[in-house]
Amino acid sequence: MKADSASAQVVDKWTPYRKAQPAESPPELVVPDAIPKDERVWVPVEENVWFRPLLMCASRGYWMNLLKVRKSGVLSRHRHPLPVHGYVIKGQWRYLEHDWVATEGGYVYEAPGETHTLVVDEHVEEMITMFQVNGAMIYVDPDGNTTGFDDVFTRIDKCRAHYAKNGLGAEFIDQFIR
Secondary structure (H helix, E strand, C coil): CHHHHHHHHHHHHCCCCCCCCCCCCCCCCCCCCCCCCCHHHCEEEECCEEEEEEEEECCCCEEEEEEEECCCEEEEEEECCCCEEEEEEECEEEECCCCCEEECCCEEEECCCCEEEEEECCCCCCEEEEEEEECEEEEECCCCCEEEEEEHHHHHHHHHHHHHHHCCCHHHHHHHEC
């Protein structure tokens, strides 16, 4: 009897969930080529700076993307009203306001309210970091005066415009929107 019970547990363990998923739940998103083979997927921010959308969560107001930088210098000074998470895939970067350096394989948590100036140093040929940005990036001058912003909706718009121009089609971004 015990052998039968153990066999049933093994079978149950490998049996997929039998019930329907919630009707209101959006489909999962699997991005098999997070670092894409097709360079057109990278959306330009400025010369030698791009982002690659992974998830544009319009229903929750956040986005996941890869940031790729192939230049040295200051990228932006910005503030976040909500937390940001980052994982450095390649290269390194830092903030002028701190003494730490985010290096390959490292994780960074940015607290809400923090204002910082992102820098890629000269010796870094290429930096790629995955960021989850919640809420917005509010661009500011050194005194904190607002100079612009990005949120999930401005990012979606930038993607639509870029993909419409480069032949992927404006609707290419739709696969990443939840």
